[in-house]
Amino acid sequence: MLGAAIFMIIQVFCDLQLPTITSDMINRGVAIGNTAYIWRSGSLMLLLAFIGVLAAAGNVFFASTQAQQLGAKLRAELFRKVLYFGNFEMDHLGSSSLITRTTNDVLQIQNVTVMILRMMIQAPIMLVGAGIMAFISERKLTVVFLVSIPVLMIAIVSIMYFAVPLFKSLQKRIDGINLVFREGLTGVRVIRAFRQDHFEQERFKNVNRAYTQTAVKAFSLVSLMFPVMILILNMTNIGIIWIGGKLIATSRMEVGNLVSFMTYAAMILFSFMMLSMIFVFIPRAQAAAVRINEVLDTDFSITEIADPEKLPVQKSHTLEFKKVAFRYDHAENQALQDVNFHLRSGQTLAILGGTGSGKSTLVNLLPRLYDLETGQILLDGKEIAKCSQRDLRNAISFVQQKAVLFKGTVRSNLQVGKVTATDQEMWHALEIAQAKDFVKETQKGLDAVVEQNGANFSGGQKQRLAIARALIKPAAVYVFDDSFSALDFKTDAQLRQAMKTDPQTQKSIVIIVAQRIATVTQADQILVLDAGRVVGLGTHQQLKAGNQTYQEIMRSQLREEEL
Structure with missing residues (x-):
């Protein structure tokens, strides 16, 4: 100047x-x-x-x-x-x-x-x-x-x-x-x-x-x-x-x-x-x-305390929601009320409920995309609000409702999950996500071009690539927010079975938000939401026998003989 x-x-x-x-x-x-x-x-x-x-x-x-x-x-x-x-x-x-x-x-x-x-x-x-x-x-x-x-x-x-x-x-x-x-x-x-x-x-x-x-x-x-x-x-x-x-x-x-x-x-x-x-x-x-x-000059709605706690590095993990409540800004009613559950490594929690019941809101609280109104979320015994956001999000691998892919290649998209991932790790993640076959069919394999927003892939293929990107990242908690919706029943079942037998996910906590009964039946716990309230928590057999909301969802999706 x-x-x-x-x-x-x-x-x-x-x-x-x-x-x-x-x-x-x-x-x-x-x-x-x-x-x-x-x-x-x-x-x-x-x-x-x-x-x-x-x-x-x-x-x-x-x-x-x-x-x-x-x-x-x-x-x-x-x-x-x-x-x-x-x-x-x-x-x-x-x-x-x-x-x-x-x-x-x-x-x-x-x-x-x-x-x-x-x-x-x-x-x-x-x-x-x-x-x-x-x-x-x-x-x-x-x-x-x-x-x-x-x-x-x-x-x-x-x-x-x-x-x-x-x-x-x-x-x-x-x-x-x-x-x-x-x-x-x-x-x-x-x-x-x-x-x-x-x-x-x-x-x-x-x-x-x-x-x-x-x-x-x-x-x-x-x-x-x-x-x-x-x-x-x-x-x-x-x-x-x-x-x-x-x-x-x-x-x-x-x-x-x-x-x-x-x-x-x-x-x-x-x-x-x-x-x-x-x-x-x-x-x-x-x-x-x-x-x-x-x-x-906009102040962040999600802030860290002056001296955040570090998440401990350990082989087994726990996740606990204690009386969690949340309200969107300027909303009259709470989106979630009094949510309580406890998970440990190797367990799978499925979240089920109607549209607007608060399923996505609940999982968005876990990586602190929103902050709680009241209650606590504890990961490995540490309250997430007192932890470093970097540590917290390093411990969570998240697949959102809408599969987001970046312009580049299959390799560059998978490296978003883990920058140092080897080709072997990438193929392993693609295999679990049931995406290995269609990626191999492309002439360039891992270097196959991904257009903006994954425009050159179908909805199901984009979801599977997004799932593979999440699985390649070592995490304490894997969250799948209605990420199987574009998959057919066979692929859905194969993917969940592969995740269940994978050593990495066996050591972690898996949370699946789903709409289909078939997706949640094998979960260790099923959380049923209705208008932000927990109306059921248990296994498939327990809820099938005694939970009215769960039974109504089953009747809406299954024929009488299937019931």
Whole structure:
């Protein structure tokens, strides 16, 4: 930034010297026919112009470099911050808005940074310097500025008064476009299936039209500034020539002084215009900065205590829920109430219940994606709220409802679970997850390409790859949140049997959230939820014999003879 300022000062100094040299060349060279003086003055002007060009290039280089580095730093900080957001922060800010803040808002900051390091430095120096030089050149003509500068200021303030609010609203309009466009992209199959393409096109057209209309108004107002500036400059030149002509006619001023004064007048007025342009775009960047700071200053809903406890490294593990209750933010009713159970290594807990009963909420509490309202969750005897989040999540391997794959290869996706995994470990995890066969069928095997969101795999294949990624990670607790829903009954049974006989999962605790009775019958314990309450806890045989909710779920899925 210091380099940008120094080069800009050099550039302005060279620019301010040129009108004075031109004046002297006219007065002492052209007027009396002194060719040698004209050549000397012309050579000096060329030298100053060349130095000015080099200085301008240096200023542009440093200004653009600083702006890009600032943008890179902001994007990195935003991405790092978002990675540590809990579900509450993500729900509050919204993914579409976060994308806008990381891209368009940062771009606004970068653009204004360049403008500050260019125009904000150049305009005040040039304004003061040109004013002083104009006064030195011919003080009698400065009376013209008493009219032109107030008129220019009134025009600039009037334009800014209407344009600034429009520029602030543009950022929110961009949020709206991103939201509709992102929903259209992610939900394109649903849109086609329900033949809602015309509705979505109209929806996008509305937000696009709103943005366009606001942008047209804002930039139309700003574009008025240049013709207004030219008009005032020309009127100023007319006044200067009119007064200067009378002074020249009475031999009270030289022609060269008139020429240099007109140049300085142009510099003064252009300096005002540059400042006004900055003050038009700064509010838009300020709005972007507020939105960026809103992300950077957001307090994490999931925090650690000052001196977190370390989870002990041990061969056997325990997991206990004690009177756990949870309520979503601003919700009237609790999502979970008085949940109690105890598990140890080698045991499998299946969680069963209707839609909205709190199954996913319960397992999301385990890696502290949400914090409890009341109660305790103990892992290996340690309360998870008092443990390091890194240690806690290292001890848990999680497969969420929606199978998420990253663009890359099968190998790179499995390495998300364990970076140092060998090929043998990868094939073993794929074999347990019943994904070995279709991965082997690809020509590249582990190096088979995975498109964005796993678009080149079916739903069942994506789930199995996500399960393999979880199984490759050594963990105390394996959580499968309705992760078998896209599998057929045969594959589901084979996968659960392979997990049951695998030495690694035998030493761990396995939690399976499921919808199907067939998936949970072999579990050591089955937790039945209804509207956030535990209405049953036991084995399949125990619940089948005496739990009404479990029996209703069985009747809804099995025929009479199967019952």
